[in-house]
Amino acid sequence: MTRSELGLGLIALALVWSGTRPYYGIWLDARFYAAQALARLHPASFSTDLYFIHGSQDQFTAFSYLYAPVIEIFGLEAAHAIAFGIGQACWLIAAWALASALIADCRARLWAFVGLLLFAPRVGVLGTISYGEPFATPRLFAEAASLFAIAAVLNGRRFVGAVALGGGIAMHPLIALPALWTLILMCLLQRSLLAFAFAFGGALLATALLLLPLEQLDFARMDAFWLDVTQRRSYWVFLTMWPWEAWLRSGTTLLLGAVVAATLSGTQFRFALAASATGLTGVFLTYAGTDVGHLHLVSAAQPARALWILVLAVNLLLVPALFRLASEGALNWIYARLLVALLPVTLAAMKGLPAMSLAAFPISVLTGLLVAAFRLGIRFEGSISRIILVSVFGTSVAWFTVCLLMSASVVFDSSPDTSGLVSAARACMLSGGGTLLLWTVLTGRLRQRSMSVGWLCGIALATAAVMTFDQRSDWQKFTETQVPVEDPLRDFVPRNSNIYWEGGLEVVWLRLRQASYFSCAQGTGAGFFRATAVSFAERLPSFRFQRSEIDCFGLMQISENPPSEADLVRACTREPALDYVVLPTRVEHLTPSATFHVPSGRPVPNAPWRSRPAGDVFRYNCDDLRRSDEPAAAG
Structure with a gap:
């Protein structure tokens, strides 16, 4: 070249990277890590927050120690952009280093890298397990360190790899430990397939012991109450609660991992097989330890997250595997080539349309059958083979079109x-x-x-x-900017008050930089700390009137009607420490104690993934509501 x-x-x-990973600002898990860094800078302001009061995930990562000073110097909005830029740069460099260690030919490496960026990087429920996330969290840096460590070991620089992997563990152990297990399996594979089989089989056997009702593990099990709260708040941690769509996505990845491993050789084969074994180990450990054993440590560790490295290995090596199939004569009919070519198109479409997993799984199965036939020495020759391939290809294209039409509406909410x-x-x-x-x-x-x-x-x-x-939306830009000293919002939300703002957790955390009394998102620590689960379960019934938080949709029956005066009285009566309730809609027959004009779009009630024009939000004083309830209680 x-x-x-x-x-x-x-x-x-x-261009491919920019198209697949634009800047969405502080959203999803980036909110929690931003709040954790802010809590380090302002511990008193967040000391009563539901997410922090009993402990947070911050104690398991060094990320906040580095993130907080950057926020203090540049401000939150710029600090997140800086962390996102550095994280993405580190990730891209590490991924390219791994691709270089695995693929010698520059042209094949470029195509493989396009596949890594373009194919859907997510598996699990709602894509909770993924790689290269488009926001700043320690997972991004842990992935970069893990990929660089594997590349360094493959290049014979084991000390550098160990140091990089240590940094990844310090950032996010749940991401880096699967990379360590993958490296161990790769080293064993280099010695002999038997050593790999013993290690992998031994890990599965040890995990299988968790399926037994061992009394020695009773101390580590979640009790019925804790388990119920965790299952309702974080159901994606439990494999038995995964919907069929999540299993289709994960099944497609596992199947393609086998296809890639069966097609490639050498270092590429070892990486694909070790990553597949790592993903299977994580899935089995999750089932045995979380779904069956109900062990707290296993539930908190979320071993199914090991699938991230399998997804990455599949997306990186799939294009080289397909090239090799074509070069070796496995696809000696044009229809077989077209069928296999449809697979990358489906995986790329699945990135923006999760429902396309309906098409990806059967096409992956057909690709696997083609590879199996080739490995068994079967060649597609003659008119009968041609008719079969034409029929399979035509059916696959038709099914792909149906799935595309079925999931078209998802584009508008992507x-x-x-x-x-x-x-x-x-x-x-x-x-x-x-x-x-x-x-x-x-x-x-x-x-x-x-x-x-x-x-x-x-x-x-x-x-x-x-x-x-x-x-970023106007709403996100508004929430990420710290409130000015003379801003009316400071009068609207008194400092150090206990406030519930429906759909406005980001305003309270990021713009006001103070504690939030409740939101469904703050219950994410329920699976880590029993005390958080207790507090979350106690407060949840008080706010069943909310309609603007997407995290609540799996926890409660969302009301189609706006909140009433009785709803607010009930909430304030049940929560003696609550000072104010802020709602995006005015309560009928009730005068708000204050009104604030939000100068940007806000989440829409009953459709929080959409936004609506700027408008007013209304604050209601709990002291007034409790006093109004006293005569009724006395009567």
């Missing part, structure tokens, strides 16, 4: 508080344009005409990527 081609290829990769259609169009334009640009470079088609055309297209797409990279 010439320097011009290499430069254009790097621009193409950057990103937080932004227009789903615009977000999807941006992703398709940049990712598709980057992939097409890379194809023209690697196939040498630009040489026949002019490289300047490719450079013009690349620069134009890169400019569009930069201009649209910030995909």
